[in-house]
Amino acid sequence: MNCIQEGLILTKFFEKTKQRLSTANGENLSVKFKIPDVHICKDDIYIKQTFILVKYLDIGIILGQPFLEVIKPFKVKTEGITTKIFKRKILFAFNEKPITKEINLLKALSMFKEHSINLL
Structure with a gap:
């Protein structure tokens, strides 16, 4: 949530x-x-x-699952989550630097088209 x-x-x-x-x-x-x-x-x-x-x-x-559902598909980078909304690239920067494990999990989940957000 x-x-x-x-x-x-x-x-x-x-x-x-x-x-x-x-x-x-x-x-x-x-x-x-x-x-x-x-x-x-x-x-x-x-x-x-x-x-x-x-x-x-x-x-x-x-920002939880409902937010991620709205912005998908998205990509996860070290600096934050990127997506395109209305053909514009948007970066939602991480507030603090997350640990590598968290970034890798988000990157893996962002590659799947269906149901991946529910795993968060």
């Missing part, structure tokens, strides 16, 4: 949700709210997404 750390966004944009979310190791995350109309803007292109607000998220924002 797309996630935002609770406390970064004003409460007037929240909606209550019953959605549940857990970490990769199965630990439940504290989720009570979502923001349904977030527009991710890059080079004058807007991508509408929904975000879940998560308490105690170690990183401020995570």
Whole structure:
């Protein structure tokens, strides 16, 4: 899922949700709210997404599977994820330098046409 750390966004944009979310190791995350109309803007292109607000998220924002589904096909490079939207090449730079293992996994998944994003 797309996630935002609770406390970064004003409460007037929240909606209550019953959605549940857990970490990769199965630990439940504290989720009570979502923001349904977030527009991710890059080079004058807007991508509408929904975000879940998560308490105690170690990183401020995570762009997850729903975002990757919208921008596929994409390529993964050391500096970030590239894609073409409306015939324009767009780079979504990594906030921090990811480790080689994470980049290699994204590169491998980006080569598959079907169902690969679900593996993330």
